Amino acid sequence: LDMELALRRAFDNRELLLHYQPKVNLHTGAIAGVESLLRWQRPGFGLVYPAEFVPVLEDTGLVVRVGNWIIDTACRQIAAWLADGTGPVRVAVNVASRQFVEGDLEQVVREALARHQAPAELLELELTETALMSNAERTITVLKNLKAIGVKAAIDDFGTGYSSLAYLQRFPIDKLKIDIAFVREITTNPNDAAIALAIINMAHSLKLQVIAEGVETRAQLEYLRRSRCDEIQGYFFSPPLPPEELGRMVQAGH
Ligand code: G
Ligand code: G
Ligand code: MN
Ligand code: NA
Numbered sequence: 001l002d003m004e005l006a007l008r009r010a011f012d013n014r015e016l017l018l019h020y021q022p023k024v025n026l027h028t029g030a031i032a033g034v035e036s037l038l039r040w041q042r043p044g045f046g047l048v049y050p051a052e053f054v055p056v057l058e059d060t061g062l063v064v065r066v067g068n069w070i071i072d073t074a075c076r077q078i079a080a081w082l083a084d085g086t087g088p089v090r091v092a093v094n095v096a097s098r099q100f101v102e103g104d105l106e107q108v109v110r111e112a113l114a115r116h117q118a119p120a121e122l123l124e125l126e127l128t129e130t131a132l133m134s135n136a137e138r139t140i141t142v143l144k145n146l147k148a149i150g151v152k153a154a155i156d157d158f159g160t161g162y163s164s165l166a167y168l169q170r171f172p173i174d175k176l177k178i179d180i181a182f183v184r185e186i187t188t189n190p191n192d193a194a195i196a197l198a199i200i201n202m203a204h205s206l207k208l209q210v211i212a213e214g215v216e217t218r219a220q221l222e223y224l225r226r227s228r229c230d231e232i233q234g235y236f237f238s239p240p241l242p243p244e245e246l247g248r249m250v251q252a253g254h
Helices: 002-014 053-060 062-083 098-099 106-114 129-134 134-147 190-205 218-226 243-252
Strands: 016-025 032-044 047-048 092-093 123-128 152-159 174-178 211-212 231-233
Touching: 002 032, 002 047, 002 053, 016 062, 016 243, 032 152, 032 243, 047 174, 053 098, 062 092, 062 098, 062 106, 062 123, 062 174, 062 243, 092 152, 098 123, 098 129, 098 134, 106 123, 106 190, 123 129, 129 134, 129 152, 134 152, 152 211, 174 190, 190 211
Parallel strands: 032 092, 092 123, 123 152, 152 174, 174 211, 211 231
Antiparallel strands: 016 032, 016 231, 032 047
8 A cells, every 4th residue: 555645544543642751850750741753643554653654644645634624633732731730741742844935834823832822931842954955045034933922942853953053043043952873973973972962062052042953862961961862761760652641650759
């Protein structure tokens, strides 16, 4: 079966869902928020991970429709966690380049926040450098307008793209996310350690927060803490979880 058709059906049949991976504040140890990650509960296949189908969503443009649904679902979840006593949980969503170019991202975000009465401060957008650069002027305008209402923005997979540092300061972003490629061997490869430290220091010089993804060991965590990284995300703390499990983890305080 053609993958595009299968994905259209999956979307219509509500087989797509979001899992949520906690981000931990390295200064306080508290859960600082979560990243929503798309999964496909595919009948006969089990849980399918985005590496297998997000490229198809992007290539076919389906990522705009699905992306709108992701933003709506994230806002619904923010409101649900507020309502059930879990509390304010900041939710980051991954945003594809085509959502800026082909979709009316600003309107989609505004409507989703309003529909669920979710505080804008609890929504964060994660964009790759490539997405930022593919239509820089449009992206700057949208991000500025969303920042004005309180929405946060982070650059995902930082260090792997080709954005110039001079350009970076023109984007109204709040946070850099160090790519997993520099975290994996951070305790054994001096070059990776140096790059991570340089990103952290540069981010702080630009008054940006910095998070490291893909943290799997205590040694990686300790290196990042000593380097003054603000937040970490990764299997060492927790894999992405279904919303009920994530809610229980937040309520338990760890
Ligand atoms: O969860 P996993 O590590 O398999 O995700 C793999 C890739 O898929 C990541 O690069 C991530 O950015 C991307 N991805 C996951 N969820 C979403 C989503 O909701 N929207 C978009 N556009 N990409 C996503
Ligand atoms: O948006 P992005 O591509 O950065 O998505 C993060 C991806 O990394 C997700 O697919 C998530 O499942 C995965 N991931 C999260 N934590 C870890 C980790 O500690 N190690 C590895 N190898 N992958 C992780
Ligand atoms: Mn991400
Ligand atoms: Na990433």
